[in-house]
Amino acid sequence: MSTPRSAAPAVLAALSNLDDPLRRRLYDYVTESDAPVSREQAAAAVDVGRTLAAYHLDKLADADLVTVSYQRPAGRGGPGAGRPAKLYTRATTEMTVSVPPRDYELLARLLVSSVEQDTSGTVRAAVNEAALDAGKRAVADTGGDLLAALRGCGYLPQVADDGRIDLRNCPFHHVARDHLDVVCGLNLRLVEGAIAGSTQHDAHAELDPRPDRCCVVVHHAASAHAHSPPGTTARP
Structure with a gap:
């Protein structure tokens, strides 16, 4: 799915998230991973704390640059299994902006x-x-x-x-x-x-x-x- 040209301001706002160096590293890690990525995996990959990684990952998700899903660890289920882990995957939505407009x-x-x-x-x-x-x-x-x-x-x-x-x-x-x-x-x-x-x-x-x-x-x-x-x- 691509983004219509009329949505250019929203696209620019979303893409501006990648100006932050740490956020860009997290984005690159998620997009280059073949499986959904947990907050712990992302934090370890870029060598930051889990809380900081979660903050930036959620900002990327809010901007539709990554997608979110929830899954319990393998072998854990039923009462007492705890909350499912929040996982991040590269988004399939394509964002394109051109100034001036080009097609x-x-x-x-x-x-x-x-x-x-x-x-x-x-x-x-x-x-x-x-x-x-x-x-x-x-x-x-x-x-x-x-x-x-x-x-x-x-x-x-x-x-x-x-x-x-x-x-x-x-x-x-x-x-x-x-x-x-x-x-x-x-x-x-x-x-x-x-x-x-x-x-x-x-x-x-x-x-x-x-x-x-x-x-x-x-x-x-x-x-x-x-x-x-x-x-x-x-x-x-």
Whole structure:
């Protein structure tokens, strides 16, 4: 869900919360965590007291920058279990403000619609090639660091225990909802470009759509080969 331009003053007020250095560190910790975060976890992560962390986390929640849920610790329930813990998760609401007003999402939708209407496939091929080049440029700016490039593109990458890189955010989410095929293909080519220009030449990107994730996942070559259908070869 995006924020309408008419709500710009409210958005500015909400985003001003991130001017506070401690509040920004807490926000970054919550958004980079794959599971809901407790006050104790957040306090330990930024090395402050629980009360101070709770104060700033609640300010972020009041500004709709994070969402709140309640949950009892595993194995505890029924009478005497105590109050459920207050947990914080990154918000799905997208806040955008432009001064003076701009509408880059409208431009993106027009361009993607043009790709879909081109029956020759020429425009789609050109867009995918441009995405590949953009990925190479993004990783070049990081000195070959794939994770830094993906983070800079807004993918919120997270490395799993098996070496897989999950991309926990789609930078083009609102356009992707109505133009999934084109945008997922663009995401794939952009990530492939980043891999090609990175120092992780054993990585392999493939489409693996899941809720609340980018449609692309990155595997190491050995892991990708293990998951390839019989008779196929994992691409480097």
